[in-house]
Amino acid sequence: MKIVKGLYYSEDHEWVKVEGNKATIGITDYAQHAMGDIVYVELPDEDDEIEAGESFGVIESVKAASDSFVPVSGTVVAVNEDIEDDYGVLNKEPYENWIISIEMSDTSELEKLMDAEKYEAFTSEEA
């Protein structure tokens, strides 16, 4: 499974890229592999406020539909509508295609997430 260094990871198999106060979020290779072909992603609206652990939408594949839980709290500043043209890009290049971008309200929440090494250990255990 591909894991990219320099990103934070959640137990729900999301990656988080942090730039200042902004957190950009996507799903990991492990997630896309477990789900199978992704057919639809329900996106939140811009300006929605969400708390860490809340569901911000649903990712549907042919055989499953999983809630997407947001790893950090804040306000949604952008959603990637480009993926609507072909959700398959999330399967093919999960790290190159983000899903939502949040203005964080509490950066200390990042401490609860894993780094690349810890995530690698985490996924080997789950497998």
Place this chain on the structure above:
Amino acid sequence: MFPYMPITEQEEKSMLGTIGLDSVSDLFSDIPENLRLNRRLDFDDTMSEYAVKKHVGQLGNKNTTTNELVSFLGAGTYDHYIPSIVPHITGRSEFYTAYTPYQPEISQGTLQCIFEYQTMVCELTAMEATNASMYDGASSTAEAAMIATEGKRGNVVFVSASVHPEVIEVVSTYMKYRGVKVEIVPVKDGVTDFTSLEAMISKECAAVIVQTPNYFGNLEKLEPIAELAKANKALSIVNTDPMSLALIKPPGECGFDIAVGDAQGFGNAMNFGGPHIGFMAVTKKLMRKLPGRVVGETEDTEGRKAYVLTLQAREQHIRREKAASNICSNQAINALAVTVYLSAMGRKGLKTVAEESHVRAAYLRKKLLETGQFEAPHTQPFFKEFVLKSNIEVSKLLETLRGSGILGGLDLSTASSDSKDHILICVTEKRTKAELDAYVQVVEGLR
């Protein structure tokens, strides 16, 4: 032995041998002793087919059908003609003994029929997506209210008092257990009172539910209601008789979000109220919110066009407690009847049935008003049903008509204080001029 069970006593013994047991009762040895039913079930033993058919036939003979009584009853169940081709197709056991088409490779029959059904419902309602059908019009209205109130959307739905009372009851049952309040919008002159609706509506309202033709048979003005709902971020839901959509402007062209209703009148017998067939048609935006089964077009590995159940990830067997609805089955055979009926009738035929129902209703209404024994309580356009206020007590009127072999309509007297001596009369294309004139004659005889 038993006609439906091929295993013989001999075969039983040999099979028990393979399993390694002595008797059939050993197969139930894991049932605790005190839970065993140590007596026979308390009803009769096996009957021959002849005896059963006779017995059930005798029960049937205690009914009086709409072949023997000329019916002017409507209110959600309609006596439209069913072409013979319909039961000949729905009676094919390749259709009715099949299971849900989860294995598309051997179910292209069912799947293509549903795809055709979905297309027809979309054409009639002018909506972009519909499901493979639901239990009935009332529960599909309740499921539409569920879509409107799911998640953070809001916890009040407005329902017009001109919606069929049983539909209102079912919506109320579903909403009660979800903590959603149902508020009734009053009726004025036989249709939804728009002024009241405007005054009542707020951003807390999740949905506005109306019906057209409504319970009284009157046509509602849909466009302003859709606009008002949209302005308040509420979903607009209309319960409609799809037969009327052959003539009147469909919900999709009036700006509605969801169209629901019952398509029993298209090739399905009245059957004392069921099984009928609910439909739900939505805009593209709501497509992924559709409950129940949905058939989509795709290709197989050889590039051949094929049909398959799709968007299944939303359904109960995958989403489980997160599913938007618990619905599992659809009314597949009823949907097939609808599809065959609409194919046989066709674009022009369906319009003719609708027109004929309307003009016959218009004729009867006019003639009844001319007798001087009735007044028109509403001044609204209608489709195939209308309400009249009777100068004769309705129960007496209906009794007299019954004596002449006529089921004169539905007595609305007890429904509310506003409808004292009101009667709801339905006329379909089956009612001949002679039958209509006979109704009028009985009324004249009561002067």
Place this chain on the structure above:
Amino acid sequence: MNSRPLIFERSVDGRVGHLIDRFEESVEMQIPASFLREEDPNLPEVSEPDVARHYTELSTLNYGVDTGFYPLGSCTMKYNPKVNEDVASLPAFSEIHPYQPIETVQGTMEMMYDLSLLLSEITGMDEVSLQPAAGAHGELAGIMMIRAYHESKGDFNRTKIIVPDSAHGTNPATASVAGLDIIEVKSNENGEVDIESLKAVLDDSIAGLMLTNPNTLGLFETQIEEIAALVHDIGGLLYYDGANMNAIMGQTRPGDMGFDVVHLNLHKTFSTPHGGGGPGSGPVGVKSKLIEFLPKPVLVKKDNGSFDFDYDRPKSIGRMKSYYGNVGVLVKAYTYIKTMGANGLKKASEIAVLNANYMQARLKEHYKLPIDRICKHEFVLAGTGDPLSQVSTLDIAKRLLDYGYHPPTIYFPLIVDSALMIEPTETESHETIDEFVETMIQIREEIRVSPDKLKSAPVNTSIGRVDETAAARNPILRWKK
């Protein structure tokens, strides 16, 4: 590429499928122009022979119980007797309007009343409502009644329903639709509810427990009495999912096991046709403490022996659907129960269980049987049990299509990996069962020596495997010109 046109693609302007009489007098349309649609809906224009051929051809692309063996676990695909169909289509039953005066429908009402008594006796419940339109609908009524019961006692704290991890998806979905939360409990190695897990979650926030018995592994919950006592002790109620009723008719009854509310699937246990997805019927039965909550109206027999509908039910959960139930389905189930009789229904369960155990005994030599004990009317295999196999349960199912069979239920229950749930029912012959077992053995051999036969299956059907991803990514749900 497409050799099978849609009915719309057969349409030719001017063709007529049906003649309708026009009214003799000229009557003007009284609908104002502003209400009228501008363009007719685009329905096809075809002749009656076109309709006959089109739908007859489509029927040949289907597979029903009348076509062949259908060992779908949890669906009970038993034979649909034809006398049931004939009786249901008699005008005496079908040409009745639901609002006819009650005196004109006494025959149907007597049939419904008798049916409710028969179902009460079979299940050991005190009263049955025939209103729900399907199993899931009956479940919804049942859970609403459980809520109503607790709330009537002023207890608004009971917001949770317990389901086993082996439960059918409708169980948690239903609880959720009824506004309750779900707690799952584990099954033990014997395939039954783990009592310790259950004890750990029982408290006064529990409204009830939903179970089926035998469970979705086809195994009888031998500890049901203890389970019932535990749930009742904390004030909860017990709900029985009647999907597996075909295993126990005449042997034991949910009412006697301690269940408070039960739903039945007439289209499973009681032989009414599945219809390609419906219509079904899901009567719900209750113990006396829940009678006041039944859906309204309630069918009653008056002192003078006549039948009526009682609307005066202040504590009722309300209506579940319009009118009274799927009467056209009820009459088929009634006819079936009268035909089979008390002895016939008991025999049906015995043979259903015999057939399943026979198949299990023969197939466990070739496939993995995770729990080896006497099953009831169905059993679950866990694929080949070979972790190195490239062949999945889906591949096995698709290969069965090539041999002319509908495959068993796959990937359910979720607690068994690569599950194949097999339910033969009692209406299958010894030869049919043997032929299927031999086919499964042959497929096991194919998995060893020529797995690509499975990977590329099916090849003998009208179409091959379909692209489900494309169908879900870009849903095309209708034809457009």
